[in-house]
Amino acid sequence: MHFSIPETEVRSDENGSTYVAYNIHVNGVLHCRVRYSQLLGLHEQIKKEYGNNVVPAFPPKKIFTLTPAEVDQRREQLEKYMQAVRQDPILGSSEMFNSFLRKAQQETQQIPTEEVQLEIYLSNGQKVKVNILTSDQTEDVLEAVASKLDLPDELVGYFSLFLVQEREDGGCTYVRKLQEFELPYVSITSLHSPDYRIVLRKSYWDTAYDTDVMDDRVGLNLLYAQTVSDIERGWILVNKEQHRQLKSLQEKGSKKEFIRLAQTLKYYGYIKFDPCITDFPEKGCHVIVSAGNNELNFHVKLPNDQMxxxxxxxxxxxxxxxxxxxxxxxxxxxxxxxxxxxxxxxxxxxxxxxxxxxxxxxxxxxxxxxxxxxxxxxxxxxxxxxxxxxxxxxxxxxxxxxxxxxxxxxxxxxxxxxxxxxxxxxxxxxxxxxxxxxxxxxxxxxxxxxxxxxxxxxxxxxxxxxxxxxxxxxxx
Incomplete structure (x- = not known):
């Protein structure tokens, strides 16, 4: 996750007093606004819990009102601090840090804690409605979806929730995997767009784990739906003969055999990304990148239009x-x-x-x-x-x-x-x-x-x- 504080805002509190708010962005999108005093409070908590030797340097307090140049300097220092905490293997995964970010996200979006219904989509477009709290974190929502689907507890870890953007051409863009420091309901609501969905998808790469998932009826159905969807959207390459075989297995309802045949096809289990730009083998080449099978696969269009x-x-x-x-x-x-x-x-x-x-x-x-x-x-x-x-x-x-x-x-x-x-x-x-x-x-x-x-x-x-x-x- 990319943490940054690209800008500040001058805001007013409930008493009418003005203060500087530091906008924390994750992956280039606003996650929360916090005051210096809030980050200082987090810093003091971390010091108390983990000791001075573990904690990164924190910008000191100032007696007088900061000049614009000093505000920008503090912004850069706080950005480095947040990055240092996040990348630390202990601090970055601590409940103290994650709960701070979740609370700040909820306060920034001004969404009160209450029971709501959240729609989670499956790979085939079907949706599951779960009753959650707006303050429920990613793991809580994932467990709620698993419970609604009757997915066994031992298989919950094989799946994750992803933020996906639906495109006008019928395709979809995988934006990110939802993290432990965010509240799924707040994250999806704050985007203010019907184009975004939360999708349940398997979160592993090794096809050997498919066997564990297929041994369960619900797991089999989820994996089958994802496989069919990936074939339909062209993420998995299928020739005419393979298409005929898959169609025959689908008509027979042979889901395990369908998946096993799909496992032999090119790009099974890959995530395909939107067209982008690479400097390999030449600068400015258009490329389609796919991730899977412990590799990044490139489909490159060279300047001479050769593929x-x-x-x-x-x-x-x-x-x-x-x-x-x-x-x-x-x-x-x-x-x-x-x-x-x-x-x-x-x-x-x-x-x-x-x-x-x-x-x-x-x-x-x-x-x-x-x-x-x-x-x-x-x-x-x-x-x-x-x-x-x-x-x-x-x-x-x-x-x-x-x-x-x-x-x-x-x-x-x-x-x-x-x-x-x-x-x-x-x-x-x-x-x-x-x-x-x-x-x-x-x-x-x-x-x-x-x-x-x-x-x-x-x-x-x-x-x-x-x-x-x-x-x-x-x-x-």
């Missing part, structure tokens, strides 16, 4: 970062200035082992950059669990206990146990870097014809030296 496909294994990424910048919105007349309206430009960059002795940065410019980063981190989490012989249930428990670190934007993150340590990044801008395992697998970059059929992939590569031998995934 290429490439796969970047997460085990071969040395590190990655997400950076953001403010981009003025052009209105045809105004020049970019501090008073201009700005959009947030997000970039995901990863350093990749292209050959035995050559690392290269690959950058993706996309509003979904943080969602891509979350996907990468969750793939690493699963590989760690698999390496240690654990299960997805243990992984969920470790996440709740704060064992796993998050890929917070523009913050340096300490590596999980399986991963090697952080090194200085060559990029001077503020960023987060997650260092990955040195046990890496090879990348294969292939040419793709315009038909996008799995059978049409040729042996052409982006460059001649990108296909090589490396340490395989089995060595993880």
């Amino acid at each position: 290429k496909e490439g796969s970047f294994k997460v085990t071969r990424m040395r590190c990655w970062r997400v950076t953001s910048s403010q981009v003025p919105v052009a209105n045809g007349t105004a020049n970019p200035s501090s008073s201009s309206k700005c959009d947030v430009k997000l970039e995901l960059a990863f350093e990749y082992l292209m050959s035995k002795d050559r690392l290269q940065w690959v950058t993706i410019t996309s509003p979904q950059a943080i969602m891509m980063s979350i996907c990468l981190q969750s793939m690493v989490d699963e590989l760690m669990v698999k390496k240690s012989g654990g299960s997805i249930k243990k992984m969920q428990k470790k996440r709740l206990n704060g064992t796993f670190q998050r890929s917070d934007s523009q913050q340096t993150v300490k590596s999980p146990p399986l991963l090697v340590g952080i090194e200085d990044s060559p990029d001077p801008s503020r960023e987060q870097v997650v260092k990955l395992s040195t046990k890496l697998s090879s990348v294969s970059l292939r040419g793709l014809s315009s038909s996008n059929s799995a059978s049409d992939i040729s042996g052409n590569e982006f460059h001649g030296n990108y296909a090589f031998e490396g340490i395989g995934d089995d060595d993880l």
Whole structure:
């Protein structure tokens, strides 16, 4: 999650006194407004609970009224403080920090605590209505949905709630996975748009876990509905013969066989992102990125309109970062200035082992950059669990206990146990870097014809030296 404080506001309290409010944004969207005194109170609580040695530096109090320059300086200091707390493996996952953010979110949106009905959508468009409190956190809502569907407790951890935006063309954009520091009802209500939905979707990548889910009737139905939906929207590639076989199994009601056949198809279990821009293999290339099977898959359109496909294994990424910048919105007349309206430009960059002795940065410019980063981190989490012989249930428990670190934007993150340590990044801008395992697998970059059929992939590569031998995934 990318935490930032891009602006401040002068507001009035109930007594008519003015104060400076610091607007905390998550992924470029306003999450809450807080006063300096509120953040100071949080800081004091953290110090009392965890000690001075753990707590990041906090901007000091001032005796006199701050000048505009001093307010902006404090804003930057508070932003760094929030980022430092969030990226800390203990503080960032603490109930103290998360409850502070949830309470501030509710107060900012001025939504009182009361019982409401919230609609949660399944992958096939069906919706489940659950009765919750407006102050219920993400885990509470997920459990309420599971209870309504009769999904067993042991399978709840296999699913997550995602914020999804429906597009005019009938497609959808996965904005983010709902986090423990937010209130789903408040998050969806504050967007003031019918285009957004909360969707229940499986939250794991390894298809071996499908067996656990399919052993339960409700789990089977959820996975089947998601698989059918992914095929219909074109996320999973199907040729005519495979389509015929799937249709036959669907008519017979053979859901398990349907899923097992789908597991053999290209891009099964992947999340597909909206078209965006990459600098690989050339700057300014249009690309469609998909995440799954421990990789980021690229469908790239080169400047000469040639189509290429490439796969970047997460085990071969040395590190990655997400950076953001403010981009003025052009209105045809105004020049970019501090008073201009700005959009947030997000970039995901990863350093990749292209050959035995050559690392290269690959950058993706996309509003979904943080969602891509979350996907990468969750793939690493699963590989760690698999390496240690654990299960997805243990992984969920470790996440709740704060064992796993998050890929917070523009913050340096300490590596999980399986991963090697952080090194200085060559990029001077503020960023987060997650260092990955040195046990890496090879990348294969292939040419793709315009038909996008799995059978049409040729042996052409982006460059001649990108296909090589490396340490395989089995060595993880």
